[in-house]
Amino acid sequence: MSLLTLENVTLTFGGVVAVDNVSFHVGEGEVFALVGPNGAGKSTIFNLISRFYNPVKGDIRFESNSILKRRADQIPTLGIARTFQNIELFEQSTVLQNLLVGRQIHARNGLFSQMIFSPSVRDEERRHRAVVEEVIDFLELQPYRDKYIAGLPYGVRKIVELGRALATEPKMLLLDEPASGLSVEETQDMIFWIEDIKKQMGITVLMVEHDMNLVSSVSDRVLALADGKELAIGTPKEVQSHPEVIAAYLGTSIAEEQ
Amino acid sequence: MDYSQLIVSGLANGCVYGLIALGFVLVYKATEAVNFAQGDFMMLGACIVIWLTNGDSLGISFWLAVPLTIVIMAVLGYFLDLLVVRRLFGQPQIAVVILTIAIGFILRFGVGAIWGHEPRLLETPFVGKNLQFGSVVLGFEEGAVIIVTLALALALYVFFKHSKLGKAMQAASQNQLAAYYVGIPVKNIQSLVWALAGVVAAVSGILFASKGAIDPSTGLLGIKAFAAAVIGGFGSLPGAIIGGLIIGLVEPFAAYALPAGYSQLAPYAIMLLVLIFRPAGLFAQMQKKKV
Structure with missing residues (x-):
């Protein structure tokens, strides 16, 4: 069953389309990762789910109810907890x-x-x-x-x-770059904890992460984004070998055009 | 000369300074802005209670007028934030400083326009009554000021230590983003902090009016209370009360020992000394035990 659903979500800042018609769903008990280069819109999607931003289009549903009518401070009471890339304690x-x-x-x-x-x-x-x-x-x-x-x-x-x-x-945990700034050993601990959070506690995890070792060890599914658009979705292996994902990270598409 | 009389009247004055300083600290902690109108809030609270209860105006029972004043000031504080101060959310601190100084002016002259600039006294049920402890004659008002201040300080301590709302206020003051993320409606909490500052202003105003005449410029003693808050370490609630007591105690002794003119400098001289030797204040925020 799908716990969190994003449907055709679009967010613009002036003329910049930060999130462009993105749809995905996170199943109950799943570990779902968002990957992509800087500026791809990963953290923006977190801030949309956290209700810091209002989408200009689309809907976000949690347990089949739209959360767009909720205020930011009501999100944790629904059962969505979050960590921040830059630590807010x-x-x-x-x-x-x-x-x-x-x-x-x-x-x-x-x-x-x-x-x-x-x-x-x-x-x-x-x-x-x-x-x-x-x-x-x-x-x-x-x-x-x-x-x-x-x-x-x-x-x-x-x-x-x-x-x-x-x-x-929480029922669902949003982790914004859980491994950034951690040492190799600390990242290894983080991998074990995320596995335990999923298996022992039964908490669904949605995370943004750059460390592909962590992503491929713990995620069930991965969504790759670039410039606010969906590139590929699937198992970590499928997404990592997807030609468009490689192109987005290494910029080969531009080279091909030339 | 019997110093005990000086001490008692100094403590009573110090309590009022301490309460105004408490208002400064509450708003500063929650919103990181200084409400320079806190002294004028106190004056407004005093004028409202005088308006409600004095025989020559509405003449409501004192015991009804006191809670009514507190409620009016709380509502005023809440809506002042909701309608005015909140619009400066995200602006530099100096904008809020200028705004609150302006609010202070508006209150001072608004009150003068409505109720006049003449000093007025609050008619309390216990006017003229004295309490005698040995050789010390304690005006009933002075005793009441000290007791009410202690009770309010205790209530605030318990409020911040145990209540969800009090903890939410502290959390919102430390990290707004994180506060949202544990389910705290930060903007609403800030309005409630202004309401609480209104309550404290009302109480300090009622106490001050019970022991001295009030006129629209009375609020300027907020500057002394500001010095008290700085001495206490701007951000510590017990520090604010103790800073107020220090200034309250120094004043009568300075007036007794020093020639006129110099004695008024004493509170600020102490503030300067504290800033030189303990720049974070006597009760710096980063301490093991904080309220």
């Missing part, structure tokens, strides 16, 4: 606090009972904490639990952001 808070903020969409008590810290609020906080601790164990973040983000190395921040997304207990 609460820098002056600890790792634990960052993950706990991810739980707030599940907070159910009223303002007054929260302020007097009533027994039901305390119970709820314990449950949030339990979920967060599971995420910390899963991503092996124990040594950093009470450290401030501002003092953490890049690779760890990247994992904390993944942790915050997981703490929201």
Whole structure:
């Protein structure tokens, strides 16, 4: 069954067509990767799903309902969590606090009972904490639990952001370049985690990634984009050997024209 | 000379400065802009409560007028952000600074045009009553100011520590993009922060009006409160209150010990000293425990 569907989505900035009539769907439990050279429109598609941009044409559906009527802050409550290419964390808070903020969409008590810290609020906080601790164990973040983000190395921040997304207990995870800036070992860890997220947690993953090793190890299907247009869709192998994809990356099409 | 009297009146004044400074810090933390009209907000809150409750105007019961003033100021703060300040979203900070200075002028002269420029006193039920502790005679108003300030500070502490809304405000102040991504309606939260700044302004205005005369230029003491916020480390809520108390305490002692003219400089001299020796303020934002 298809969890996320994009249908003829087009986005323009002035005269520039950033996303040109793109359609694809991501099935439940699938790991789906968007690849393509810089400026292909990959992150723009993420920002469309995240509702930072409004498409000029087309529809985006999640669990068969259009999300175009939702505001950006309502997207996580639908079950879509996201990480950013340039890491957006609460820098002056600890790792634990960052993950706990991810739980707030599940907070159910009223303002007054929260302020007097009533027994039901305390119970709820314990449950949030339990979920967060599971995420910390899963991503092996124990040594950093009470450290401030501002003092953490890049690779760890990247994992904390993944942790915050997981703490929201999403149905779908959008990963914007999960391996960028990571060392070889850290990328290897990321591959294992994405596999576990898919297999153990049953979370659907949509990602943008340049590291073809990571893409071909974890993705079920890949969509290649260039200049906002779809080039090819299929298994990682099929897409990697597709002549138009190779042309887009290496620019041979221009050479042929000449 | 009995210093305890100076201390008590200094603490009471300091509480009002601290509350105005709290308003500065709230808006600054949430929107990274300084609301230079916070002092005038306080003046407006004071004038509204006087208008509601004084015998020569509406004459509503004091106990009804107080919550009403707080609600009016909260609504005003909310819509000021929604309709005016939000339009500068994404503009340089200086634009918001100029805007809030202008709002301050409008409030000052608007209030003068409506209610006149004469200083007026708030008629409270406890006017003229005193509390005596040994040799210290404490005006009822001064005691109330200190108690209400402590209660409000405590309520805000609990609000930011435990409530979802309070945490959302802190999250939105640290990273707007990330805040969206954990489900926080950032723009709406910013309007609510302005509403909260309105509430704090109303409370400080009511307290100030209960212990001294109010006229439209009273809001200019916001400058002293600004110094208090800087001393406390612009961004720390407890720092704002403590900065206010420091200035409140320094004033009467400076007036007592120094010739007139020099004593008014004391709060700013302290601010300069703090900026030289602890540029981030006494309670810098990057501390282990923060509210």
